[in-house]
Amino acid sequence: MHTSQTLTDQRRRPAPVLAALTLALSVIAGTAASPAAAEAAPYGDTLTGWADRLDAAATLLEAEAERPVTRIGSGPLLKKGTSGERVERLTQRLAELGFLDAARRGDLFDEQVDTAVRAFQFSQRMKVDGLVGGGTRVALDRSPQEAAAQMRRSALSMRAFRDTAPDTVILVNLPSQTTTLVRDGEEALTMRSIVGRPSRETPLLQDQITHVIVNPTWTVPPTVLKEDKLPLLRAKGTPGIANAVVYLDGAPVEPGVVDWRNVSPRRVRIVQQPGDHNALGRYRFNMTNPYNIYLHGTNEPRLFDREIRTVSSGCVRLEDARGMAEALLATEHVSTARLDRMLDRQEPQWIKLSQPVPVRFVYWTATVDDRDAVRLHPDIYDLNEDPVPAAAPDPSGPTSADPMPPAQRA
Incomplete structure (x- = not known):
């Protein structure tokens, strides 16, 4: 039987042991809203609708009786052909959720487990690839009570944002790894984003974009320089960065002829052209915070295909830095043709926004x-136990986000 047909059968087959989370999420998915209506609604109204939807979904989950939740736990990627204790916990969890017959539990990730994982991913509107990586594992491990708590926190925060945000604003949601431009109260642009890894968190900031830089340079940030690039210079005589200039004590040098063994990081600067x-x-979108956090494009577009970014x-x-640049520069009378000419010059060009965004x-x-379906995202920085603030904090002091002195982070 083809996998697609198997998934269809999985979705149609009654599952008497289906856990509350999957059952409730399938119920609250409801009927999709009209795309035209969603586009026409002011963003504040959209957030109100989202918050109401999340509260209603949480109410359904909270009404369900608590049931056992087998936690797979963090660890290496699980896929067809792997085996071990975590696979055994995976099959137990899939059985609890009704995606796998209890008799098929075991420590081998076989064809039936692969099909069950894909069915679960489909039910959660996730990428259907049969791989139990970070996103799928977190979704499987989540209890109905935890899901309801996520919905309540997010609904509360959405209403606070709705009541305090300006009509024109760029909204970066860290757990969903998305960025939205709201202009004059209406959603203008939404795209996938990449945010800080857990060891180098993106802080919760209130800030503004003051400049758009076309053809930016990149200065290797201090942490990356110390932990990655200087060891590479010492081992191979190269920073491993295409088209980069290496500076020692402020002067450009040929890295292959320098003995880097006793050179401290503070003496080194690496600038990519x-x-x-x-x-x-x-494109780089400059902001004003003391951590030198900013928005920018990338030379690795393949990373946007990841579920956890x-x-x-x-x-x-x-993901669409060009689209963001065009949207922000339209008010500065920078046409797409002029933007193309600026790109062709192959040198940094700064455009100051007359009105910071x-x-x-x-x-x-x-x-x-x-x-109109509820989507749950990983708690990437383990903040769900913290109370939801009424508004995002002002960056007036150090955070757990590995703050750096003014330098170019990426």
């Missing part, structure tokens, strides 16, 4: 998609 190879891509050193990478970083682990 503009171009498609540049780590920031072709927490791989940066704190800055936010945009506010940016708000939020932490919503539950959202609602364009089909």
Whole structure:
């Protein structure tokens, strides 16, 4: 039987042991809202609808009796052909959720387990690939009570944002790894993003974009320089960065002829020149925070295909940096043709925004998609135990986000 038909059968087959989380989420998915209506609604109304939807979904989950939840736990990727204790816990969890017959439990990830994992992923509107990585594992491990708590927190935070955000704002939701431009109260642009890894968190900031830089350079940030690039210089005589200039004590040097063994990081600066190879891509959106967090493009578009995109050193990478640049520069009378000419010059060009654009970083682990279905996102920085603030904090002091002195992060 083809896998697609098997998934259809899995969705149609009654599951008397189906756990509350999957059951409730399938019920609250409801009927998709009209795309035209969703596009026409002011963003504040959209957030009100989302918050109401999340509260209603949480109410359904909270009404369910508590049931056992087998936790798979963190560890290496699980896929067809792997085996061991975590696979055994995976099959137990799939059986609890009704995606696998209890008699098929075991420690081998076989064809039937693969089909069950794909059915679960389909039910959660996740990427259907049969791989139990970070996103799928977190979704499987989540209890109904935890899901309801995520929805309540996110609904509360959405209402606070709705009541305090300006009409024009860039919204970065860290758990969903998405960035949205709201202009004059209406959603203008939404795209996938890449945010900081757990060891280098993107902080929850209130800030503003003051400049757009076309063809930016990239200066290797201190942490990356110390932990990655200087060891590479010592081992191979190269920083491993395309089209980069290495500075020692402020002067450019040929890295292959320098003995780097006793050189301290503070004496070294590495600057990557503009171009498609540049780590920031072709666009950088400067902000004003003391951690030098900013938005930018990337030279690794393949990373946007990942379900969990927490791989940066704190800055936010945009899937459609060109689209964001065009949207922000339209008010500065920079046409697409002029932007193309600026790109062709292959040197950094700064455009100051006559009206800085506010940016708000939020932490919503539950959202609602364009089909009116609830989406739950991983608690990437383990903040769900913290109370939800009425508004994003002002960056007036150090945070747990590995703050750096002014330098270019990516």
